[in-house]
Structures are given as structure tokens and as C-alpha cells.
Amino acid sequence: MADVLALIDANNFYASCEQAFEPALIGRPVVVLSNNDGCVVSRSSEARQLGIGMGKPYFQIAGQLASHGVVVRSSNYALYGDMSQRLMSSLEPFVAELEIYSIDEAFARLPRPRHGDLSSWAAELRSRIRHNLGLPIAIGLASSKVLAKLANRIAKGDRRHAGVFDLGREANPDPWLELTPVEEIWGVGRQLGRWCRLRGIANARQLRDMASGELRAKAGVVGLRLQLELQGVSCLPLEQGPSAKRETCVSRSFSRAITSETELRQAVATYVVRAAEKLRRQQQCSGRLTVFARTSPFSPGFYSQAASTALAVASNDTAALLQAALPLVALIYRPHKRFAKAGVLLQELQSQDQLQHHLLAPLPEPEQQRRAALMQSIDGLNRRYGRGTVQWAACGLAPGWMMRREQLSRAATTRLNDLPTAWAR
Amino acid sequence: MPLRRERRCLRLPLAASTVAAGFPSPADDYIDVGIDLNEALIRHPSSTFFLRVSGDSMIEAGIQHGDLLVVDRSLEPRPGLIVVAVLDGAFTLKRLVRHHGRLRLEAANSAYPPLELHQCGDVQIWGVAIHVIHALTRHG
Numbered sequence: 001m002a003d004v005l006a007l008i009d010a011n012n013f014y015a016s017c018e019q020a021f022e023p024a025l026i027g028r029p030v031v032v033l034s035n036n037d038g039c040v041v042s043r044s045s046e047a048r049q050l051g052i053g054m055g056k057p058y059f060q061i062a063g064q065l066a067s068h069g070v071v072v073r074s075s076n077y078a079l080y081g082d083m084s085q086r087l088m089s090s091l092e093p094f095v096a097e098l099e100i101y102s103i104d105e106a107f108a109r110l111p112r113p114r115h116g117d118l119s120s121w122a123a124e125l126r127s128r129i130r131h132n133l134g135l136p137i138a139i140g141l142a143s144s145k146v147l148a149k150l151a152n153r154i155a156k157g158d159r160r161h162a163g164v165f166d167l168g169r170e171a172n173p174d175p176w177l178e179l180t181p182v183e184e185i186w187g188v189g190r191q192l193g194r195w196c197r198l199r200g201i202a203n204a205r206q207l208r209d210m211a212s213g214e215l216r217a218k219a220g221v222v223g224l225r226l227q228l229e230l231q232g233v234s235c236l237p238l239e240q241g242p243s244a245k246r247e248t249c250v251s252r253s254f255s256r257a258i259t260s261e262t263e264l265r266q267a268v269a270t271y272v273v274r275a276a277e278k279l280r281r282q283q284q285c286s287g288r289l290t291v292f293a294r295t296s297p298f299s300p301g302f303y304s305q306a307a308s309t310a311l312a313v314a315s316n317d318t319a320a321l322l323q324a325a326l327p328l329v330a331l332i333y334r335p336h337k338r339f340a341k342a343g344v345l346l347q348e349l350q351s352q353d354q355l356q357h358h359l360l361a362p363l364p365e366p367e368q369q370r371r372a373a374l375m376q377s378i379d380g381l382n383r384r385y386g387r388g389t390v391q392w393a394a395c396g397l398a399p400g401w402m403m404r405r406e407q408l409s410r411a412a413t414t415r416l417n418d419l420p421t422a423w424a425r
Numbered sequence: 426m427p428l429r430r431e432r433r434c435l436r437l438p439l440a441a442s443t444v445a446a447g448f449p450s451p452a453d454d455y456i457d458v459g460i461d462l463n464e465a466l467i468r469h470p471s472s473t474f475f476l477r478v479s480g481d482s483m484i485e486a487g488i489q490h491g492d493l494l495v496v497d498r499s500l501e502p503r504p505g506l507i508v509v510a511v512l513d514g515a516f517t518l519k520r521l522v523r524h525h526g527r528l529r530l531e532a533a534n535s536a537y538p539p540l541e542l543h544q545c546g547d548v549q550i551w552g553v554a555i556h557v558i559h560a561l562t563r564h565g
Binding site: 023024026085086087089090128131132133134412413416419420421422423424425 | 469470471472474475476477478479480481482483484488490493494496498499509511514515516517518532537549551554
């Protein structure tokens with residue numbers, strides 16, 4: 001029988017991770033805030049039931065949250081990243097192919113059994129992930145990726161489906177497609193959604209059945225593919241294996257606006273340090289570096305600027321990258337501008353191995369090895385004792401613009417000093 | 426967000442010969458890749474977690490205050506195993522025991538009374554402890 005495509009994702013992933021390592025939070029309403037403690041990005045089912053909205057700015061609803069006894073957490077990316085890897089590697093033995101689509105969702109391909117029924121497979125997978133990782137997941141099954149995503153939405157939307165919905169087993173998929181607003185279809189952006197509405201196309205069933213010539217004129221081949229996928233014809237292949245990264249970016253919003261050049265330099269230096277660490281972990285070197293900064297797009301006099309430089313020899317040495325990046329800050333800085341965000345983009349990435357014995361190497365080989373050993377020790381200390389144990393002076397000490405994460409939980413799965421306590425009492 | 430699992434381990438070279446000065450040892454060709462404690466102690470990496478022990482109620486089972494506990498959540502809790510249970514919103518370390526046909530949670534220290542499972546309201550077994558790592562020096 002033909003293959004099935006599945007979209008598997010964790011429910012309320014961030015909030016569920018918080019509950020998994022803090023048993024006191026089980027059964028209690030929990031929300032997780034975005035970077036800088038900006039707005040609500042994840043809600044436990046208990047918080048959802050209280051009617052706490054997704055994306056609500058924290059400062060607006062802080063009072064409401066407190067009065068309901070809602071537990072508030074800052075985003076703990078160390079924890080979520082580790083749990084994501086555990087989730088993905090736990091899914092792998094259950095499927096034939098897996099495409100990791102985001103931190104908490106994956107597409108999968110698996111053969112449909114002769115009798116056609118995948119409900120026991122799905123129940124086993126859900127209970128295994130719940131048992132082994134403490135994470136609730138939802139599974140949507142169908143014959144194309146777009147329909148699998150749609151089925152997943154139905155699985156989560158209605159308690160009666162118990163987290164699993166197999167559209168391929170429905171004799172008539174139309175009522176389910178009609179339940180899905182056109183904007184909620186995977187691949188329909190804001191613009192296409194508006195265009196559909198203007199033509200009276202409100203749901204997935206109507207989009208599937210509209211004249212393809214008209215859709216093609218608007219959205220080209222992408223639109224036609226979308227329509228075929230809605231008809232159950234699989235056109236979008238699974239993308240497997242993380243391809244070698246071509247660029248890496250570190251950027252953050254500041255907790256308050258920055259106006260001084262010194263502070264902007266410190267922020268950029270901090271991001272360079274992070275980006276260089278990432279590169280070394282990926283065993284890559286960068287040949288080009290871009291620094292950018294901008295003010296808030298919501299205030300008058302919006303300003304955004306970037307500057308870029310090529311490195312003489314590709315490198316992942318923090319000192320070399322700082323040397324390239326810091327002069328760029330002077331080029332993009334403007335006095336009296338209130339900078340809200342800055343970042344560093346490392347481009348032209350190449351494998352570290354390709355670079356050894358480079359004829360143009362700026363340092364003699366023993367010196368290069370000493371530098372590499374130094375970087376390794378710094379990374380090791382920061383991993384072991386926590387980020388920032390060994391710091392670069394260019395980053396400044398205890399800067400005031402640092403991202404706000406006031407309600408951060410511990411890195412319970414990745415740092416020895418942050419392990420949960422097993423009480424022997 | 427990097428999604429690839431990063432493997433970190435300490436490789437301790439395991440050489441099978443004594444040092445012979447002057448000429449290369451014929452055993453050099455047999456140097457193994459090393460012992461990976463993660464590999465040796467952990468069968469299910471994606472469902473294995475570390476916890477820090479606090480308290481002395483498991484002392485007779487060789488688990489002391491401050492020890493590092495290796496917990497595998499994928500294992501089925503069976504009588505006789507040491508488990509991490511969720512009790513009153515906290516991870517609690519006990520031995521699961523069948524006593525007169527009923528399951529209960531026992532400490533490994535006579536100062537702590539056993540907990541009959543049918544008498545506690547809501548007990549969840551979070552995982553099964555598979556190893557305890559006890560440091561013998563302060564910097565261990």
C-alpha cells in the first residue's frame with residue numbers, strides 16, 4: 001500500500017518542557033515568554049483553559065497572570081534544544097524517514113499497513129514519548145505534507161481525537177477541509193490568504209476545488225503544488241539530514257534602547273563571541289562577516305544599517321573575528337539613534353579541515369595550534385561552568401542591555417550545576 | 426537552533442603495553458579508541474537524565490547525599506528497582522517493593538517509614554535509577 005505522511009509535533013512544547021523537569025508545575029497553568037520576556041509564546045493546556053491569549057505582551061497581562069496563579073517562565077533554549085534532539089531521535093525508530101521541520105515538529109514517511117489502520121502505531125508512539133520524555137505529542141496522518149499538517153491541526157483541535165487524526169481513513173475528507181480556514185493551510189501566506197478571501201475562498205476545500213488557472217496566475221507553480229497537495233497528491237518531498245550550514249547568525253533585541261557606541265560595541269562583541277562558539281562546534285570557519293543594527297521599526301526615525309568585511313583567511317578564532325567586527329561598528333553607529341537590536345552574520349562558511357595547512361595562514365602552524373587549544377579551553381570552561389565564565393573584555397562586564405530573562409528555569413538536562421534534585425528524604 | 430545531537434565524551438586512551446623506551450612498541454597498532462562512559466553506562470541516551478541526590482534516606486542502597494544519579498525513563502518500573510517518584514510535586518528517590526502482594530515505596534534507611542502506594546493519592550513513577558556516581562575526592 002502507498003506511504004503515509006505524518007506531521008508529528010509536541011503540544012505546548014516549551015511549557016511542556018518546563019513541566020517535565022519541575023514536577024510541582026504538573027497540572028498548573030504555565031506560560032513561557034519570548035526573548036526579552038516580551039510576550040507569551042507557549043501555554044500549558046491549563047493556561048489555555050484560563051483563556052490566556054497567545055502572543056499577548058507580558059506587561060499587559062502580568063496582573064491577570066498573577067491573579068490566576070499562572071507560573072511564568074523565560075525561554076530556556078538550552079533545555080528546549082536538548083529536549084528537541086531527544087524527541088527527534090525518539091521518533092526515528094518509529095518511521096521510515098524523518099524530516100526535522102522545526103524545534104518541536106517533524107514530517108515523517110511510513111508505509112501504511114495492509115489493513116490500513118495506524119491507530120495502534122500512533123497510540124504506541126504517543127505513549128512512548130509521553131513516558132520517556134514527559135512530552136505530549138499530536139499526530140496528523142494523510143497522503144501529502146499539506147494534508148498531514150492540516151490533519152495534525154484537527155488532531156489537536158478536538159479532544160475526541162486523542163491527539164491523532166488520520167485523514168487518509170476518512171471516506172469523505174471534505175467536511176474536515178471545510179473546517180480549516182484558508183489562512184491556516186501550511187504554505188498560505190498572509191498575501192495569498194487575503195487574495196483567497198477576496199475571491200470568496202474561505203477554507204481548504206474551496207482552495208482545493210478552485211480553478212487552477214486562476215491560482216496559477218496568482219501564485220505560479222507554488223500555488224499549483226499546494227492545490228495538488230490538498231487533493232492528496234504528494235508533491236513536496238521530505239528533506240532529510242541537516243545540510244551543512246552556509247551561514248550562521250546571532251542577533252538579539254536589547255532589554256532597553258542603546259545610544260552609546262561603547263554599548264553597541266559590547267553588544268556586537270558578545271554576539272561575535274557566541275557566533276564563533278557556534279562555528280567551532282560545527283567545525284566550520286567563516287570567510288565573511290556582517291554586522292547590523294537597527295532602531296525600533298515602531299518609533300519615528302527608523303534607522304537600519306549593516307556593514308560587511310571579508311576575512312583574509314577564513315577563521316573561527318574569536319580574537320580574529322572580533323578584530324574584523326569591531327571596526328564595522330563605527331561604520332554603522334549613528335549618535336542619537338536609539339538602537340533596539342543588533343546582530344552578527346557569519347557567511348561563506350567552510351569546513352575547518354579544508355583550511356589546515358593554508359599557504360596564506362597569518363600565523364605559523366604551532367601558533368595556530370596554540371590558538372585552537374586556547375579556544376577549546378575557553379569553550380570547555382564555558383560549557384562546564386556556564387556561559388560567560390571566561391569572557392572577552394570587549395563584551396564589557398555586566399552590561400545593562402543584556403536580554404531580560406528574569407524567570408529562567410535551570411538548564412536541567414545540559415548543565416551539571418543545574419540538575420534537578422532527587423530527594424532522598 | 427542546532428538540531429543535531431552533539432556528542433561530547435572523554436576519550437581515555439587504553440593502551441595494552443608497558444612503556445618501552447627507544448623503539449616503537451609493537452602494541453601501538455592495537456591502541457583502542459578509548460572508553461566512553463556515556464556509551465558504557467547509558468543504553469537509551471534520548472530517555473536518560475541526570476539528577477542530583479539530596480538527603481540520606483537511600484544510604485543503605487549505596488546512594489549518598491550529593492551523588493549523581495543516572496535515570497532512564499524508558500524502563501518499566503519493577504519491584505526491586507530504585508525509582509524516582511513524583512511525590513507532592515517533588516522528585517523523590519525510593520525503592521519499589523512488593524510487600525504482601527501490594528506495591529510500596531521504601532527508603533533504604535530504617536529512619537524513614539515505607540509509603541504504601543494504595544494509600545498515597547497521586548504517585549507517578551518518573552524513571553528508573555540505573556547508576557549512581559559517587560565522588561571519592563572533593564574534586565571528583
